[in-house]
Amino acid sequence: MTRLSPVPSSPLTLTSLTPEQLLDHLDSGRLWPALSESTDSMSMQQAYRRAQDVERLREQRGERPRGYKIGFTNVDMWSRYGVTAPIWGRIWDTTISDAPDGTLPVWLDALCQPRIEPEVVFGLRTAPASPDPQALFEAIEWVAPGFEIVQSHRPDWRFTAEQTVVDGSLHGHLVIGPRKVLADLADDVTALQDVLTALKVTLVRDGQPVEEGSGAKVLGNPLQALGHLVLGLSGDAQASPLAAHDIVTTGTLTDAWPVQAGQHWHAQYHGLWSDLSVSFRVERE
Numbered sequence: 001m002t003r004l005s006p007v008p009s010s011p012l013t014l015t016s017l018t019p020e021q022l023l024d025h026l027d028s029g030r031l032w033p034a035l036s037e038s039t040d041s042m043s044m045q046q047a048y049r050r051a052q053d054v055e056r057l058r059e060q061r062g063e064r065p066r067g068y069k070i071g072f073t074n075v076d077m078w079s080r081y082g083v084t085a086p087i088w089g090r091i092w093d094t095t096i097s098d099a100p101d102g103t104l105p106v107w108l109d110a111l112c113q114p115r116i117e118p119e120v121v122f123g124l125r126t127a128p129a130s131p132d133p134q135a136l137f138e139a140i141e142w143v144a145p146g147f148e149i150v151q152s153h154r155p156d157w158r159f160t161a162e163q164t165v166v167d168g169s170l171h172g173h174l175v176i177g178p179r180k181v182l183a184d185l186a187d188d189v190t191a192l193q194d195v196l197t198a199l200k201v202t203l204v205r206d207g208q209p210v211e212e213g214s215g216a217k218v219l220g221n222p223l224q225a226l227g228h229l230v231l232g233l234s235g236d237a238q239a240s241p242l243a244a245h246d247i248v249t250t251g252t253l254t255d256a257w258p259v260q261a262g263q264h265w266h267a268q269y270h271g272l273w274s275d276l277s278v279s280f281r282v283e284r285e
Contacts, residue, residue: 014166019053027110065090114259137189153167201269
């Protein structure tokens, strides 16, 4: 009798990961299983559709979307991470913490390969009417320093742009520092652009400076990043537009730095507003 060779199972690809599997990895902080890159052909549009499938699951279990994060607005990072344009993804009531006094502990247990990014965060009074800077200025209610704790479920932070979108655009947690009412920061859109472009930040780990960053690295300034998001969402009929009281974090002013439990990180936002600090912990401590 001729012995038949076993039929190999289909290779696991990004397209074969179900929304339920993706959400499970978000919840557990585990890496995705190994993927066969050679057979993966998901487009960026398909990646956003898959991310929206996961978002629907989150809403079904009671999580509420609170706005958006914008990623890869710092063009210095594009060649390092193999991307060529910004991305965006939802942030949630379960993934946002306020630090009104400028300091907060953050737990890392459910995060996968977390990294820290100092950012500028906008709170919207109303939905922007257009990506025009004046319309953006009129829509903003407050501005704050922020730390976005990003994560990747791909080993060693090696991914394609499509994979980052499917992976929740790498969002893990957002810490929002003291909020400054827009009127206390700038009288008009030109003044706001000037302030944000000139913004400097020093990122400090356990008392030692690790990098200097600036608002100019974020697509010219963070207001430009907000305009990019408004334009991108308007071009996607299936995307949820920005709404009144949404929060938008605009992308990192520095590189994304790996973090671990026991560390204390501090961002000095020179000449603009209060600084922001976080200390990282895990439950077993």
